[in-house]
Amino acid sequence: MSAHSEMRLLPWSGPEGKPCFLGSDSENGHLSRLADDTEAIQLAVGAELLAHASEVQAAGDAEAEELRLLVTDLTGALWDVLRVAESRGHRLPTRDGGGEGPRLPAAAFC
Template structure:
């Protein structure tokens, strides 16, 4: 992928809760690598929260407090996963047209674009 200047949505918020962006022309800088590692950790945590929530929800003896905690954890994990998806979506290459020359848009992505 050719480098290009753009703002990257980072996987954390600023002190005021607003989104943070990085002006970058590539993915090899230290802040980009930190953001990549943070995104991976957030997605791993989301998978763990999902697995745990399934256990709590299928356990009929789960208390209301446990259910509220799971709902809170799921909300945070979903928020983080959506931010990662938005950030990665903005960094995907532009869609091209199909080989048939029609107006249908077909993505031309390498396997590396999917993680």
């Protein structure tokens, strides 16, 4: 089965917070492009929140309410990033019969 014939976990939830999936062989369909754009936005928001959290931590003088809001926002962003990672992980190609995921060269991690 090719990576594109499986169901794609979408970066948003359906009614009652249940996961949404897209069953399509097309990477260029409207919903696939919308999902790609949404994932990019979610990752960017997560990066911005992380930068802000680093600033707040470095300042060391945040009020309790500011910290609660920051933790709430970071929690939401982390859920989004984990969903993106899960979705993208399921779409990685695998080697036939190997049972392992793709092997990346060490340079890919630098």
